[in-house]
Every structure is written in structure tokens, then in C-alpha cells.
Amino acid sequence: MVRQHCNGSDRSTWCAHRLIRSRRAGYGRRCVWRVREALPPGAQYVAVSRLEGVAGARFVHVPGYALRPAWEWREGDVVEETFDVVVPPDTLPGRYSWRVGWYDVRHPDAALTDERSRMTGTDEYPVAMIEVEQ
Numbered sequence: 001m002v003r004q005h006c007n008g009s010d011r012s013t014w015c016a017h018r019l020i021r022s023r024r025a026g027y028g029r030r031c032v033w034r035v036r037e038a039l040p041p042g043a044q045y046v047a048v049s050r051l052e053g054v055a056g057a058r059f060v061h062v063p064g065y066a067l068r069p070a071w072e073w074r075e076g077d078v079v080e081e082t083f084d085v086v087v088p089p090d091t092l093p094g095r096y097s098w099r100v101g102w103y104d105v106r107h108p109d110a111a112l113t114d115e116r117s118r119m120t121g122t123d124e125y126p127v128a129m130i131e132v133e134q
Contacts, residue, residue: 096129098128102122
């Protein structure tokens with residue numbers, strides 16, 4: 001388990017993160033967020049993870065987005081997400097940085113989840129290194 005602050009926003013703190021290698025060419029992912037301050041009214045953001053340098057390895061945190069979106073979180077809440085991700089099968093062997101960032105779902109380029117739709121004043125943050133084997 002990795003514990004660290006990795007969300008450039010003052011609104012939430014990443015308080016726990018766990019990646020577990022699964023039998024299905026992927027990882028089980030557990031994220032726990034501690035909310036320091038609710039988002040302002042009308043703001044709609046979603047957490048997105050990606051493997052740096054791997055095309056197609058971008059994962060929207062669907063459980064949080066679909067079941068309890070961040071714009072419903074309140075100060076003091078502790079929110080847990082658990083989901084599986086599959087590493088693209090053509091990923092070359094090596095070590096990759098697992099990064100997470102927050103993106104505005106209302107932005108015209110939201111589907112790209114890149115710097116254009118990233119939460120203003122924040123960056124993606126590394127939360128783990130993973131080893132992809134052949």
C-alpha cells in the first residue's frame with residue numbers, strides 16, 4: 001500500500017492506494033480519497049489514471065464517477081474505489097509510472113483527458129511503478 005498526497009488540488013488528499021497483480025493480465029486497483037473541501041457548485045471532475053508512455057493505457061475511475069461522483073463528495077468524506085484494469089496486450093516489457101489526475105467532464109476535450117481538460121492548477125501525480133513482463 002502506498003500512502004501519499006498526490007492530487008495537486010487542495011480539495012482532496014490521496015490517502016491510500018493499492019495495486020494488486022491479478023491473474024487476468026491486469027491489476028486490481030483500490031483508491032481511498034479523504035475529502036478536505038467539497039468542489040464548488042457546478043464543478044464536475046473525474047479521476048483518471050494512466051501508464052506513462054503506454055498508448056491506450058488510460059483508465060477513468062468509473063466506480064467513483066458512476067456510483068458516487070466527486071461533485072457529490074463533502075468535506076470530511078472518505079471515498080473508496082475498487083476496480084480492475086487491463087494493461088494493453090501490446091505493452092512492451094519494462095517499468096512504467098502509474099499516474100493519476102483530475103479532469104473536467106464538462107470540457108469540450110474531456111474525452112481526451114489531457115492537459116486541456118485537467119483541473120486548473122493541478123498536474124498528474126505518480127502513485128506507483130509497475131513492471132510489465134513479457
